[in-house]
Amino acid sequence: MSENFYGSTGPAYYVSRVINCDLLKPEVKTMRTGKYTIRSLTCKQCGVDMGWKYIHSDNFKEKYKEGNYVIELGFLEQAEG
Template identity: 35%
Template sequence: MGMSYRRYLYGERVYGCSKCKTHLATIHSMISRAFNGQHGRAYLFESVVNIVEGEPCDRPMTTGNHTVRDIYCIKCNTTLGWKYDKAYEVSQRYKEGKFILERNLLVDVQ
Protein backbone atom coordinates (compact mmCIF):
# COMPACT_ATOMS: atom_id res chain seq x y z
CA MET A 1 0.00 0.00 0.00
CA GLY A 2 1.37 3.40 -0.98
CA MET A 3 1.08 6.80 0.57
CA SER A 4 -2.35 8.35 0.84
CA TYR A 5 -2.75 11.88 -0.40
CA ARG A 6 -5.40 14.19 0.95
CA ARG A 7 -7.48 16.38 -1.35
CA TYR A 8 -7.85 20.04 -0.54
CA LEU A 9 -11.17 21.67 -1.36
CA TYR A 10 -11.86 25.27 -2.35
CA GLY A 11 -15.01 27.33 -2.24
CA GLU A 12 -16.99 29.70 -0.09
CA ARG A 13 -17.54 27.10 2.66
CA VAL A 14 -15.48 23.97 3.28
CA TYR A 15 -16.29 21.49 6.05
CA GLY A 16 -13.47 19.63 7.80
CA CYS A 17 -12.89 17.07 10.53
CA SER A 18 -13.26 18.74 13.94
CA LYS A 19 -10.25 16.87 15.30
CA CYS A 20 -7.61 17.43 12.58
CA LYS A 21 -9.31 19.88 10.14
CA THR A 22 -8.84 17.59 7.12
CA HIS A 23 -11.11 18.80 4.29
CA LEU A 24 -14.22 16.65 3.79
CA ALA A 25 -16.89 18.44 1.74
CA THR A 26 -18.10 21.80 0.42
CA ILE A 27 -21.41 23.55 0.91
CA HIS A 28 -22.13 22.92 -2.80
CA SER A 29 -22.21 19.14 -2.28
CA MET A 30 -24.67 19.44 0.63
CA ILE A 31 -28.13 18.09 -0.19
CA SER A 32 -29.94 18.57 3.14
CA ARG A 33 -29.48 19.82 6.70
CA ALA A 34 -32.61 18.01 7.95
CA PHE A 35 -31.01 14.75 9.11
CA ASN A 36 -30.17 13.22 12.46
CA GLY A 37 -27.00 11.29 13.25
CA GLN A 38 -26.14 9.09 16.18
CA HIS A 39 -25.11 12.15 18.25
CA GLY A 40 -27.46 14.89 17.07
CA ARG A 41 -28.02 16.89 13.88
CA ALA A 42 -26.38 15.76 10.64
CA TYR A 43 -26.05 16.81 7.00
CA LEU A 44 -26.58 14.76 3.83
CA PHE A 45 -23.86 15.22 1.19
CA GLU A 46 -23.58 14.14 -2.45
CA SER A 47 -19.83 13.60 -2.18
CA VAL A 48 -17.18 13.53 0.54
CA VAL A 49 -13.38 13.29 0.21
CA ASN A 50 -10.52 12.18 2.49
CA ILE A 51 -12.44 9.36 4.14
CA VAL A 52 -12.05 5.63 4.67
CA GLU A 53 -15.16 3.45 4.41
CA GLY A 54 -15.85 0.61 6.83
CA GLU A 55 -17.58 -2.69 6.11
CA PRO A 56 -21.26 -2.64 5.07
CA CYS A 57 -23.87 -3.61 7.66
CA ASP A 58 -27.67 -3.49 7.87
CA ARG A 59 -29.05 -0.91 10.31
CA PRO A 60 -32.62 -0.17 11.33
CA MET A 61 -33.16 3.61 11.20
CA THR A 62 -36.15 5.86 11.73
CA THR A 63 -36.81 5.84 7.95
CA GLY A 64 -36.52 2.05 7.59
CA ASN A 65 -33.74 -0.49 7.13
CA HIS A 66 -30.60 0.56 5.27
CA THR A 67 -27.27 -1.02 4.38
CA VAL A 68 -24.67 1.51 5.49
CA ARG A 69 -20.94 1.72 6.12
CA ASP A 70 -19.33 3.96 8.71
CA ILE A 71 -16.91 6.56 7.36
CA TYR A 72 -13.71 7.70 9.06
CA CYS A 73 -11.29 10.57 8.61
CA ILE A 74 -8.33 9.45 6.51
CA LYS A 75 -5.85 11.34 8.74
CA CYS A 76 -7.00 10.83 12.35
CA ASN A 77 -9.48 7.93 11.94
CA THR A 78 -12.31 9.79 13.73
CA THR A 79 -15.77 8.37 12.94
CA LEU A 80 -17.59 11.10 10.98
CA GLY A 81 -20.89 9.50 9.95
CA TRP A 82 -21.88 6.91 7.35
CA LYS A 83 -22.49 6.20 3.69
CA TYR A 84 -25.78 4.77 2.45
CA ASP A 85 -25.19 1.71 0.25
CA LYS A 86 -28.79 0.49 -0.04
CA ALA A 87 -32.23 1.63 1.10
CA TYR A 88 -34.91 -1.04 1.38
CA GLU A 89 -37.82 1.43 1.25
CA VAL A 90 -38.53 2.72 -2.26
CA SER A 91 -39.12 6.26 -0.96
CA GLN A 92 -35.64 6.31 0.61
CA ARG A 93 -33.64 5.19 -2.46
CA TYR A 94 -32.50 8.77 -3.14
CA LYS A 95 -30.03 8.31 -0.24
CA GLU A 96 -28.12 5.48 -1.93
CA GLY A 97 -24.50 6.47 -2.53
CA LYS A 98 -24.86 9.61 -0.36
CA PHE A 99 -23.05 10.49 2.87
CA ILE A 100 -24.14 11.60 6.34
CA LEU A 101 -21.71 13.81 8.27
CA GLU A 102 -22.54 14.62 11.88
CA ARG A 103 -22.63 18.36 12.52
CA ASN A 104 -20.81 18.24 15.87
CA LEU A 105 -17.89 16.40 14.21
CA LEU A 106 -17.38 19.14 11.58
CA VAL A 107 -15.66 22.52 11.56
CA ASP A 108 -15.52 25.30 8.96
CA VAL A 109 -12.04 25.48 7.44
CA GLN A 110 -10.61 28.33 5.32
Protein backbone atom coordinates in the same frame (compact mmCIF):
# COMPACT_ATOMS: atom_id res chain seq x y z
CA MET B 1 -25.90 19.76 0.94
CA SER B 2 -28.89 19.46 3.23
CA GLU B 3 -29.02 20.33 6.92
CA ASN B 4 -32.37 18.61 7.54
CA PHE B 5 -30.83 15.28 8.50
CA TYR B 6 -30.17 13.80 11.93
CA GLY B 7 -27.72 11.16 13.05
CA SER B 8 -27.19 9.37 16.34
CA THR B 9 -25.59 12.50 17.85
CA GLY B 10 -28.10 15.05 16.50
CA PRO B 11 -27.93 17.37 13.47
CA ALA B 12 -26.05 16.15 10.41
CA TYR B 13 -25.20 17.16 6.85
CA TYR B 14 -26.48 15.09 3.91
CA VAL B 15 -23.94 15.34 1.07
CA SER B 16 -23.24 13.71 -2.27
CA ARG B 17 -19.46 13.37 -1.89
CA VAL B 18 -16.68 13.45 0.67
CA ILE B 19 -12.88 13.62 0.56
CA ASN B 20 -10.13 12.21 2.78
CA CYS B 21 -12.40 9.57 4.30
CA ASP B 22 -12.27 5.78 4.55
CA LEU B 23 -15.30 3.51 4.30
CA LEU B 24 -15.63 0.55 6.65
CA LYS B 25 -17.28 -2.80 5.89
CA PRO B 26 -20.97 -2.79 4.91
CA GLU B 27 -23.45 -3.39 7.73
CA VAL B 28 -27.25 -3.46 8.01
CA LYS B 29 -28.78 -0.90 10.38
CA THR B 30 -32.33 -0.02 11.31
CA MET B 31 -32.77 3.75 11.48
CA ARG B 32 -35.72 6.09 12.00
CA THR B 33 -36.74 5.92 8.35
CA GLY B 34 -36.14 2.22 7.74
CA LYS B 35 -33.59 -0.51 7.25
CA TYR B 36 -30.40 0.31 5.34
CA THR B 37 -27.12 -1.19 4.29
CA ILE B 38 -24.51 1.43 5.17
CA ARG B 39 -20.75 1.82 5.38
CA SER B 40 -19.41 3.82 8.30
CA LEU B 41 -17.14 6.71 7.41
CA THR B 42 -13.92 7.68 9.21
CA CYS B 43 -11.40 10.48 8.72
CA LYS B 44 -8.43 9.21 6.71
CA GLN B 45 -6.00 11.35 8.72
CA CYS B 46 -7.13 10.91 12.33
CA GLY B 47 -9.51 7.92 12.22
CA VAL B 48 -12.41 9.77 13.92
CA ASP B 49 -15.93 8.57 13.06
CA MET B 50 -17.60 11.01 10.68
CA GLY B 51 -20.90 9.39 9.71
CA TRP B 52 -21.92 6.88 7.03
CA LYS B 53 -22.65 6.22 3.37
CA TYR B 54 -26.03 4.81 2.31
CA ILE B 55 -25.46 1.72 0.17
CA HIS B 56 -28.96 0.24 -0.03
CA SER B 57 -32.48 0.92 1.23
CA ASP B 58 -35.29 -1.63 1.34
CA ASN B 59 -37.84 1.21 1.25
CA PHE B 60 -38.61 2.57 -2.23
CA LYS B 61 -39.27 6.07 -0.83
CA GLU B 62 -35.76 6.16 0.66
CA LYS B 63 -33.86 4.99 -2.46
CA TYR B 64 -32.76 8.58 -3.18
CA LYS B 65 -30.31 8.28 -0.27
CA GLU B 66 -28.34 5.45 -1.87
CA GLY B 67 -24.79 6.52 -2.75
CA ASN B 68 -24.92 9.63 -0.54
CA TYR B 69 -23.36 10.43 2.82
CA VAL B 70 -24.39 11.69 6.25
CA ILE B 71 -21.77 13.66 8.21
CA GLU B 72 -22.70 14.04 11.86
CA LEU B 73 -21.96 17.47 13.34
CA GLY B 74 -21.44 15.93 16.79
CA PHE B 75 -18.59 13.82 15.40
CA LEU B 76 -17.01 16.89 13.78
CA GLU B 77 -17.14 18.74 17.09
CA GLN B 78 -15.47 15.80 18.86
CA ALA B 79 -12.67 15.82 16.27
CA GLU B 80 -12.04 19.54 16.84
CA GLY B 81 -12.02 19.30 20.64
